[in-house]
Amino acid sequence: MSSLAGKKLFPHKLLSAFMLGLWLLINNTIAPGHWVLGLLLAWAIPFFTQSFWPQSMVINRPVLALRFLLLVLWDILIANVQVAFLIMGSRQKLNPAFMRIPLELKQDFTITLLANTISLTPGTVSVDLQMEEGYLLVHGLHIDDIDQAIADIKTRYEKPLKEIFECSNP
Numbered sequence: 001m002s003s004l005a006g007k008k009l010f011p012h013k014l015l016s017a018f019m020l021g022l023w024l025l026i027n028n029t030i031a032p033g034h035w036v037l038g039l040l041l042a043w044a045i046p047f048f049t050q051s052f053w054p055q056s057m058v059i060n061r062p063v064l065a066l067r068f069l070l071l072v073l074w075d076i077l078i079a080n081v082q083v084a085f086l087i088m089g090s091r092q093k094l095n096p097a098f099m100r101i102p103l104e105l106k107q108d109f110t111i112t113l114l115a116n117t118i119s120l121t122p123g124t125v126s127v128d129l130q131m132e133e134g135y136l137l138v139h140g141l142h143i144d145d146i147d148q149a150i151a152d153i154k155t156r157y158e159k160p161l162k163e164i165f166e167c168s169n170p
Contacts, residue, residue, distance in 0.1 A: 011050040014059070016042040061164050068160045072117055075156070079122040086123070086142050097143040098127070099150050101136040105158060110165045111136070117157050 010016065023038035024030055059065055086094060105111045115126035118138055128137040143149050 008050075009047070010043070012046040015046050019045065059164055064160060065164045068157075068164060071156065071160075072120065075121050079124075083122040083141060093142075095142050095144060097140050097146055097149075099138045099140060099143065099146050099153075101138055101150055101153055101158075103134050103136055103158070104154075105162055107165070110161050113161055113165070114158055117161075118153065 019042040020035075020038045023041060024034060027034050027038075103111060103114075105114060111129065115129065115136060118124050118126045118136075123141040125139050126136055127139050130137070138153070140149060
């Protein structure tokens with residue numbers, strides 16, 4: 001089988017592997033029937049939606065990708081505790097703010113990952129993307145220093161995403 005034919009038959013191998021793992025976790029079983037159905041879905045969904053994917057995803061640094069995933073999971077855990085204390089306290093202590101995060105990322109896929117990472121972290125949500133102006137509008141539940149919060153997002157999330165992913169046309 002040629003490389004091109006293999007790519008068309010299995011367009012997103014990493015996505016398929018992720019989908020299979022997610023299927024097994026959601027169903028909380030490793031029964032053979034769920035493996036078969038999970039494999040079928042993990043192949044069929046990327047295969048039938050490949051025309052909607054204008055760019056292919058390449059992971060340049062898989063070890064950094066794993067470290068990034070662990071960092072995001074840690075940040076989600078810590079933010080859950082922080083938000084719990086914030087909402088149980090006085091509302092006068094909250095300092096909500098909107099921030100414009102200037103983007104160095106140019107590819108839709110990595111910008112989407114950044115916006116989703118921010119929204120997954122409790123207390124922050126990506127509100128708007130302005131590609132023409134080159135920024136992502138983010139709302140924070142409690143922001144003491146806007147410049148520091150922007151710098152944290154850029155160093156903790158945007159910089160690693162820029163290093164991990166390289167989007168190129170197939």
